[in-house]
Every structure is written in structure tokens, then in C-alpha cells.
Amino acid sequence: MQRIEFTAKNFFWSTISSVVSAVLGFVSRTIFLSSLGIEYLGLNSLFINVIAMLSLSELGIGVAINYSLYKPIAENDIERIKSLMHFYKRAYRYIGCIVTGIGLGVMLFLPYIVKDSGGIRNLYVIYLIFLFNAAYSYLFSYKRTLLAADQKTYRLTMIDMVVNMATATLQMLMLLLFKRYLIYLLISVGIGIIQNIYINRYINKTYPYLLDKQIARLSKKDRSGLMKNIKALMLHKIGDLCVFQTDSIIISSFINITMVGVISNYTLLINTVNRFVSNAINAANASLGNIIAVENSEKQKAIFRKYDFLAFWIYSWSALCFYFLINPFITLWLGNSMVLDQRTVGMALINFYILGRRLPIDNIKSAAGAYRQDKYVPMIESLINLVSSIIAVRYLGVFGVYLGTFLSSILPAVYKPMVVYRHVFHSDVREYFLSYMKYALVLMANVLVVSLFIRFLVPAEVTVASFVVRGLTCLVLPNLFMYAIYRRTEEFKYIINLLTIITLKRRSPGLNG
Structure with missing residues (x-):
């Protein structure tokens, strides 16, 4: 029951944080566009992706330590926790130096990465601010892993939510007053430093043994x-970053920075919703680690199916x-000039669905520490993605970039379940693939039903009224369709029961502790 309580807390506060982020993100993006324009928006999105690429030097240490902490936390082995965190602290200091060094080297290639940036001033200063923001965080961020492994992510979420509200509000105010991008960035850096110092002190207070001077070194075997x-994990990290953080770089290099800005509006909306849905999936991550540590493989597989x-x-x-809904929404929000064609949107959403469907497999695999069995798959995936995206973008534009991502995603979608079923569940993977195909067929049928309904009953002209009708249709019809199919299944009944328990827990005073 404690697993469910922690999952409920993590999910509740993650959801609240996502709602706040969604509102602030939407308002902030509108003010950003009106104050600075699409070129600066494209540059902002591009540098976020470039800095994310630099984080490959993290080498998966955080995930490895997180996995290593599950058992000592469950057994209250304080000495081992201290040793692991000390190792983590030293590793992250080296990583901060590596990020800085590689980041400074990337500056030589900025003119080739940022295409058609004539209207942007202080390009190198802007990049250095992004780099500093990434590098200094390694001095503090390692301690967050302990709270996550201890199933208490919700505490960090509460702090982050308040800080993000303050940052976004101040940034919007400064944009309206001064319309200066450098001020916008410096606000984020300044508040971020204060946030990291506060969280560091909070975690030290929560786990005072982290301040102990007597710390045993990890054994050679450990x-x-x-x-x-x-x-x-290094190979996984590099592969994932090459797949998911290179789209903006390829688009900026082969098309222009303005198109990166257009796409970033779609990315904002998709990532906003993805925060909600991934929170529902990821809220149970630490509980999965606990399940892997104490339950047998049959119990693990039964929970995984749900x-x-x-x-x-x-x-x-x-x-x-x-x-x-996304194209009508963009039209109403920003106008027709910011809209992508439906084919490109469809391909981007196929990638969104495939990546989301990988989350349960990825999370159970991570919780079990099954990193080595498929360590070369992400590298092959990234190679397929880069080659196919660079070739396809020349002939198909943005659609070609997303097509490359789709082609590369087929390999891990097949191989990762094989690893989990063979090495974690010790079971036949064919049942997973059969279930996956059934789910895909249900989705296609659902899209067809909704498409026919909208085509014949909803006006084609984009207005607020027609958007509301579309929205209500998408809210009700697909869920009724899936309810009719799955209402008698064990998985559906389990989820309903779990939601009932979480709701009751949410109403109890103990959940807020």
C-alpha cells in the first residue's frame, strides 16, 4: 500500500506542476513571440537541444546510481547509500568540467549550426549563458537522485513548481518592459542558482547522514x-540523444532557424501534454524498483501488463x-503562417506514440538494471536516424526528419521488449508483440471512427466553435470506443481500482505529509 501512496503523491504533484507549467508556457510563448519574434524562438529551441547533446557526458551515471540505490534504501543501509552518493558527487564534478570543455569547443561550429541568423545579436554570449547554466548544475543535481530513488520525487516537484512560476512570471514581465533576450536568459540563470542552493540544503536536512565525514569507499567489486x-548506459545515452535531440540541429542546418521556431510551437504543445501523460506512467518508477527488488518474475510481469x-x-x-486538434489550435493561436502540413504532423505524432509506448518497457528495464544486454542498439538506432534524416530532409523537408526518427525507432521497439521478457520476466516475448499489434489496430480503428465523425459532422472552417466541437468529439468518442472494447478486461478493472485507491488516498490527510 505504501507503494501506491508514494505513486499517488508523485503523480498528484507532477500533475499540478504540469498544469502550472502548461499555463505559464502558453502565456510565456505568446509574449516571447510578440516581443522577440520567431528567429529568437528558433535560436532558443536550438540551443536547448545543443546543450542537451552535451549532457551525453553524464554517461548514464545518474540512472546507474538510481538503480543501485533501490536496494540499500529498501534495507535502510545508510553506509552504502553514503558511499554511492559520494561516488556520484565526485563523478558529477568531473562531468561538469567535461561539459564545459566540449561546450567551448562547439562554439567553433556555431556559424554552421545556426543558419540564416543575421537578425540575431550576441550569438556567442547567448550560447555561453546556456553553457554556464548547464555546467554549474552538475555541482548540485546529483543529490536529486536520492529523493527520486526514495519514491519522494513529489517534494522536488513542489519546489520546482514554485521556482518555475517565479521565473516565468519575472521573465514575462522583463520581456514586456525591455524586450531583451539576454535579460530573459539571465533571470533563468540567477533564479536557478538560488533554487539549486535551496534544494541542496533541503536534501541535506532530509538526509543528514550525507554530511558525515566518515564515508567508506565502494569496494572494487561494487x-x-x-x-x-x-x-x-553511456551507449544508451549517446544513442538516445542522437535520435531525440538532433532534429532541431538538422532542421536549422539544412532549412533555417525560422523553421526551428515554427516547429518549437508544436514541440511546446506536445511536450506539455507529454508531461501530463508521462507523469502518469513515470510516477510509479521508484515503486517499480521496489517491485523488482522484492517480487518474483510472475508478479512483475502481471503488474507490467497493467x-x-x-x-x-x-x-x-x-x-x-x-x-x-493541434493544427486548428495553432491556427487560432498564431495564424496560418505557423501551421505545418497534416502529413508532417501525422509523422511527428506517430513518433510521439511509439516513444510513449516504449516508456513501460524502458522503465521496467531501468528498474531491473538491464542495461548491458542491448547496449549497442541505441548506437545503431542513432546511426539510422542521422543518415536517414539527413538524406530525407533534402527531398522531403521537415517530414523527412521525422521519417528518419520513425525508421530508427523500429529497432528498439522490437529489441527492448525481447531483453525485458528474456532477462527480467524469463518469459516468451511473443505475448507482448501480439498485445502491441492488437493495441495498434485498436488505435487505427479509433482514428478512423473519429475521422469519419469529424469529416461529416464538424465544419471544415477553423473557428472557436468548430474547435470546441472537435475537442468534445476527441474527449468523448475515442474513450467510449476503448471502454466498449476493454471494460471487461483484467487490466481495465485493475486501473479503475488503482485510481479509486489513489483518489481515496488523496482525500486522506496523510497524503500531504
Whole structure:
């Protein structure tokens, strides 16, 4: 029951934070565009992706330590926790130096990465601010892992939410008053430093043993095991970043920075919704680690099936809603000039769905520490993505970039479930693939039903009224369709029961502790 309580807390506060972020993000984006224009928006999105690429030097240490903490936390092994956190602290200091060094080297290539940036001033200063913001955070961020592994992510979420509200509000005010991008960035850096110092003190108070001077070094065997996981995770990290953080760089290099800005509006909306839906899936992450540590493989697989069903329902419905609503919304919000063609949107949403459907597999795999068995798959995936995207963008534009991502995603979608079923569940993976295909067919049928309904009953002209009708259709019809199919299944009944328990827990005073 404690697992459910922690999951409920994590999910509740993550959802509240996502709602706040969604509102602030929408208002902030509108003010940003009106104050600075589409070129600066494109540059902002591009540098976020470039800095994310630099984080490959983190080498997966955070995930490896997180996995290593599950068991000592469950057993209250304070000495081992201290040793792991000390190792983590030293590693992250080296990482901060590596990020800074590589980041400074990237400056030489900025003219080739940022295409058609004639209207942007202080390009190198802007980049250095982004780089500093990334590098200094490594001095503090390692301690967050302990709260996450201890199933108490909600405490960080509450702090982050308040800080993000303050940052966004101050940034919007400064944009309205001064319309200066440098001021906008410096506000984020300044408040971020204060936030990290506060969180560092908060975690020290919550876990006072982190301040102990007497810390035993990890044994040679422990360090060897950690390094094996870190090496495998390094390949996963590099592969994932090459797939998911290179789209903006390719588009900026082969098309222009303005198109990056246009796409970033879609990314804002998709990522906003993705925060909601991934929160529902990821809220149970630390509980999964606990399940892996104490339950047998049959129990693990039974829970996973329900977990996978929840991911299917949420991500299929979200992708469907986006397909029918995102272009009308962009039209009403920013105008026709900011709209992508429906084919490109469809391909982006296929990638959104496939990535979301991978979350349960990725999370159970991470919780079990199964990093080494498929360590080369992300590298092959990234190679397929880069080659196919660079070739396709020349002939198909933005659609080609998303097509490259889709082609590269097929390999991990097949191989990762094989790893989990073979090495974690010790079971036949064919049942997973059969379930996956059934879910995909249900999604396609659902899209067809909603498409026919909208085509014949909703006006084609984009107005507020027609958008509301589309929205209500997407809210009700697909969920009724899936309810009719799954209402008698064990997975559906389990999810309803779980939601009931979480709701009751939410109403009890103890949940807020």
C-alpha cells in the first residue's frame, strides 16, 4: 500500500506542476513571440537541444546510481547509500568540467549550426549563458537522485513548481518592459542558482547522514559493477540523444532557424501534454524498483501488463487528440503562417506514440538494471536516424526528419521488449508483440471512427466553435470506443481500482505529509 501512496503523491504533484507549467508556457510563448519574434524562438529551441547533446557526458551515471540505490534504501543501509552518493558527487564534478570543455569547443561550429541568423545579436554570449547554466548544475543535481530513488520525487516537484512560476512570471514581465533576450536568459540563470542552493540544503536536512565525514569507499567489486552499467548506459545515452535531440540541429542546418521556431510551437504543445501523460506512467518508477527488488518474475510481469495497458490508453488517446486538434489550435493561436502540413504532423505524432509506448518497457528495464544486454542498439538506432534524416530532409523537408526518427525507432521497439521478457520476466516475448499489434489496430480503428465523425459532422472552417466541437468529439468518442472494447478486461478493472485507491488516498490527510 505504501507503494501506491508514494505513486499517488508523485503523480498528484507532477500533475499540478504540469498544469502550472502548461499555463505559464502558453502565456510565456505568446509574449516571447510578440516581443522577440520567431528567429529568437528558433535560436532558443536550438540551443536547448545543443546543450542537451552535451549532457551525453553524464554517461548514464545518474540512472546507474538510481538503480543501485533501490536496494540499500529498501534495507535502510545508510553506509552504502553514503558511499554511492559520494561516488556520484565526485563523478558529477568531473562531468561538469567535461561539459564545459566540449561546450567551448562547439562554439567553433556555431556559424554552421545556426543558419540564416543575421537578425540575431550576441550569438556567442547567448550560447555561453546556456553553457554556464548547464555546467554549474552538475555541482548540485546529483543529490536529486536520492529523493527520486526514495519514491519522494513529489517534494522536488513542489519546489520546482514554485521556482518555475517565479521565473516565468519575472521573465514575462522583463520581456514586456525591455524586450531583451539576454535579460530573459539571465533571470533563468540567477533564479536557478538560488533554487539549486535551496534544494541542496533541503536534501541535506532530509538526509543528514550525507554530511558525515566518515564515508567508506565502494569496494572494487561494487565499482566494477557500477562501471559496467555506466559503460552500457553511456551507449544508451549517446544513442538516445542522437535520435531525440538532433532534429532541431538538422532542421536549422539544412532549412533555417525560422523553421526551428515554427516547429518549437508544436514541440511546446506536445511536450506539455507529454508531461501530463508521462507523469502518469513515470510516477510509479521508484515503486517499480521496489517491485523488482522484492517480487518474483510472475508478479512483475502481471503488474507490467497493467502498466503497459495504461500507457497504451493514455498515449493512443493523446496522439489521436493531437492529430485532430493541434493544427486548428495553432491556427487560432498564431495564424496560418505557423501551421505545418497534416502529413508532417501525422509523422511527428506517430513518433510521439511509439516513444510513449516504449516508456513501460524502458522503465521496467531501468528498474531491473538491464542495461548491458542491448547496449549497442541505441548506437545503431542513432546511426539510422542521422543518415536517414539527413538524406530525407533534402527531398522531403521537415517530414523527412521525422521519417528518419520513425525508421530508427523500429529497432528498439522490437529489441527492448525481447531483453525485458528474456532477462527480467524469463518469459516468451511473443505475448507482448501480439498485445502491441492488437493495441495498434485498436488505435487505427479509433482514428478512423473519429475521422469519419469529424469529416461529416464538424465544419471544415477553423473557428472557436468548430474547435470546441472537435475537442468534445476527441474527449468523448475515442474513450467510449476503448471502454466498449476493454471494460471487461483484467487490466481495465485493475486501473479503475488503482485510481479509486489513489483518489481515496488523496482525500486522506496523510497524503500531504
